[in-house]
Amino acid sequence: MQFARVACLRLLTTLITLIGVAVIVFIVVRVVPGNPIAMMLPPGATDADIERLKALYGLDKSIPQQFLIWFANVLHGDFGTSITTRQPVLGLVLGRLPATLELSIMALVMAVLLGGTLAVLGTRLRRTRAEAGIDIANGIGMSVPDFLWGLLLIVLFGVLWPVFQISGRVTPRLELPFTSQFYLFESILRLRFDLTRDLIGHMFMPALALALPLAAIIAQLLKQSLKETVNLDYAVLARTKGYPETSVILAEALPNAVLPTLTLIGVQFTFLIGGTVIVERLFSYEGLGNMAIDAVINRDLPLIQGIVILFALLFTLVNLAVDMTYAFLNPRLRHA
Amino acid sequence: MSAFLEIRNLSARLRDTGERVLRSVSLEVPVGAVQGLVGESGAGKSMIGRAVLGVLPKAVEIVEGEILLEGRDLLKAKPSERRRLIGTRTALIPQDPLTALNPSRRIGPQITDRLVDILGWEKARATARAAEILAEVDIPQPERVMRLYPHELSGGMRQRILIASAFAAEPKLIVADEPTTALDVTVQKQILHLISQMQARHGTALLFVTHDLGVVAKICDSLSVLYAGKVVEETTVQKFFAAPQHPYSAALLAATPRHTDAGASLEPVPRAVLDAVSAEIAADDASWRRHG
Ligand SMILES: Nc1ncnc2c1ncn2[C@@H]1O[C@H](COP(=O)(O)OP(=O)(O)O)[C@@H](O)[C@H]1O
Ligand SMILES: [Mg+2]
Numbered sequence: 208m209q210f211a212r213v214a215c216l217r218l219l220t221t222l223i224t225l226i227g228v229a230v231i232v233f234i235v236v237r238v239v240p241g242n243p244i245a246m247m248l249p250p251g252a253t254d255a256d257i258e259r260l261k262a263l264y265g266l267d268k269s270i271p272q273q274f275l276i277w278f279a280n281v282l283h284g285d286f287g288t289s290i291t292t293r294q295p296v297l298g299l300v301l302g303r304l305p306a307t308l309e310l311s312i313m314a315l316v317m318a319v320l321l322g323g324t325l326a327v328l329g330t331r332l333r334r335t336r337a338e339a340g341i342d343i344a345n346g347i348g349m350s351v352p353d354f355l356w357g358l359l360l361i362v363l364f365g366v367l368w369p370v371f372q373i374s375g376r377v378t379p380r381l382e383l384p385f386t387s388q389f390y391l392f393e394s395i396l397r398l399r400f401d402l403t404r405d406l407i408g409h410m411f412m413p414a415l416a417l418a419l420p421l422a423a424i425i426a427q428l429l430k431q432s433l434k435e436t437v438n439l440d441y442a443v444l445a446r447t448k449g450y451p452e453t454s455v456i457l458a459e460a461l462p463n464a465v466l467p468t469l470t471l472i473g474v475q476f477t478f479l480i481g482g483t484v485i486v487e488r489l490f491s492y493e494g495l496g497n498m499a500i501d502a503v504i505n506r507d508l509p510l511i512q513g514i515v516i517l518f519a520l521l522f523t524l525v526n527l528a529v530d531m532t533y534a535f536l537n538p539r540l541r542h543a
Numbered sequence: 544m545s546a547f548l549e550i551r552n553l554s555a556r557l558r559d560t561g562e563r564v565l566r567s568v569s570l571e572v573p574v575g576a577v578q579g580l581v582g583e584s585g586a587g588k589s590m591i592g593r594a595v596l597g598v599l600p601k602a603v604e605i606v607e608g609e610i611l612l613e614g615r616d617l618l619k620a621k622p623s624e625r626r627r628l629i630g631t632r633t634a635l636i637p638q639d640p641l642t643a644l645n646p647s648r649r650i651g652p653q654i655t656d657r658l659v660d661i662l663g664w665e666k667a668r669a670t671a672r673a674a675e676i677l678a679e680v681d682i683p684q685p686e687r688v689m690r691l692y693p694h695e696l697s698g699g700m701r702q703r704i705l706i707a708s709a710f711a712a713e714p715k716l717i718v719a720d721e722p723t724t725a726l727d728v729t730v731q732k733q734i735l736h737l738i739s740q741m742q743a744r745h746g747t748a749l750l751f752v753t754h755d756l757g758v759v760a761k762i763c764d765s766l767s768v769l770y771a772g773k774v775v776e777e778t779t780v781q782k783f784f785a786a787p788q789h790p791y792s793a794a795l796l797a798a799t800p801r802h803t804d805a806g807a808s809l810e811p812v813p814r815a816v817l818d819a820v821s822a823e824i825a826a827d828d829a830s831w832r833r834h835g
Contacts, residue, residue: 449630
């Protein structure tokens with residue numbers, strides 16, 4: 208029962224991680240300067256008013272006490288009420304999650320396709336000037352951060368040559384027949400490709416901005432491991448069978464070369480999700496990241512906590528997915 | 544007998560340093576014959592095999608010569624035509640069975656891929672052929688083995704599979720690059736016997752690369768002795784073992800254990816012989832440089 212033991216261990220470490228994150232966030236948002244009460248009250252409110260509001264939100268108790276109350280509620284599925292909107296945190300956060308998930312996954316797909324293509328192309332053209340060109344492009348892709356790519360894209364494709372939308376998730380005047388927040392996914396399922404186009408027109412630039420640094424990292428690492436793999440004996444044997452170089456790279460080398468890259472993609476994808484916070488803000492994309500910035504500006508403590516916990520949960524799930532894919536792709540582990 | 548493979552004056556060098564690794568090599572493999580290619584490690588044996596199969600390392604470039612397959616020069620053919628000729632008429636039995644099979648692909652497709660993709664066979668026919676040829680090399684339960692991954696099989700089994708794969712498309716020429724060197728001593732004999740048996744049954748020409756003259760005596764018709772990328776002697780097996788002509792070949796033979804006098808003391812190749820053959824090669828290089 209090797210698998211069951213590994214799974215239990217995994218679940219346990221996930222829980223401990225989440226609780227750790229919760230404790231840290233809880234303390235940090237309470238010790239940094241600025242408090243929500245001061246921002247809610249009109250100038251000239253009395254001390255009594257302040258105390259009353261503090262009591263209302265439970266902020267009059269000590270931090271450990273507050274945490275225990277919050278934690279007990281969380282165990283019942285109650286993440287508290289947003290101070291600014293007065294709506295349940297869970298509903299708010301889950302309402303925004305699909306937008307961020309769609310953006311991150313689209314960015315990941317773009318990064319994998321772009322990075323993979325560059326890696327294969329670079330391997331095919333190894334020891335030529337074109338490979339040096341690809342290396343330079345990768346170097347640039349990696350050293351420019353996602354939000355700068357975002358600004359650059361806005362200037363290029365939003366202003367100088369306006370082919371993509373620079374703001375929002377969808378054109379506001381459109382009638383949306385959706386029942387979930389997974390707009391893109393649902394538009395495809397409902398065969399409303401007019402809406403799919405509009406959604407992609409909005410998502411393209413923020414997704415590309417998030418994707419470019421990751422694409423460059425994937426391209427570089429995968430190319431390096433492809434270049435080692437194409438000289439291995441089984442690749443040479445395939446060439447003697449009459450296969451052209453591109454087939455050898457794709458059919459023989461690629462399946463073996465992706466494994467080391469996969470682990471890296473897992474780690475980097477969590478960075479990408481983190482990057483949505485600023486990039487969503489830049490493109491006024493209505494996702495979790497944008498909401499997080501508003502929550503921080505307004506010192507909306509329950510909302511910040513809810514968002515951070517959700518991000519932490521996302522990260523651990525991504526890592527879990529990577530480990531499972533790794534085991535699935537590696538025949539040696541699959542049969543172990 | 545006409546030569547199926549003929550190499551004429553083939554010279555190759557390292558791109559970076561210009562160092563010669565093949566020095567005007569000429570050799571012939573007649574249709575259905577077994578040609579040995581003997582030399583110490585680093586002599587350039589694998590380099591010749593790889594040149595024939597069009598898979599030289601990128602660090603090595605051919606500077607002159609011809610490689611004629613059925614009279615057609617592979618070095619002058621278009622890359623696609625060269626791949627087609629090599630893929631349909633030749634095959635390789637590699638040195639190390641542990642690294643020559645793709646770890647992430649099942650055995651079956653690694654045998655049928657050439658039949659389907661390069662020779663254009665129907666998939667069902669290729670699968671049947673793979674099972675048949677696996678049975679011929681004494682793989683038990685071929686259908687089951689074809690569904691396994693390489694790591695589930697022993698080195699000896701994998702080498703049998705690679706031999707089967709080489710013979711599957713009935714090539715006219717097989718290059719075997721030290722096909723027993725990486726195996727256990729106990730398995731070496733069986734594999735050698737198997738290759739010899741398959742070669743005779745299918746009438747395939749064999750370019751057999753080895754550093755072991757004992758092996759040459761067992762399975763080759765004729766042989767070329769290679770030293771530092773130069774063929775110092777080309778002759779039949781009979782003549783060679785009766786009376787090697789070149790001092791280096793003679794010294795190599797003296798350094799080889801024989802079954803008759805197992806345990807007898809072996810003489811390493813004497814210093815004087817090595818110096819003489821090195822001087823011969825240096826003179827050769829000097830005249831080559833004057834012309835080129
Ligand atoms: N990939 C390579 N790049 C550069 N030099 C090589 C490479 N492979 C082999 N050589 C050199 O070419 C010469 C011949 O090697 P090889 O044909 O492998 O010898 P062997 O007779 O042992 O098969 C050796 O001097 C070796 O160092
Ligand atoms: Mg060799």
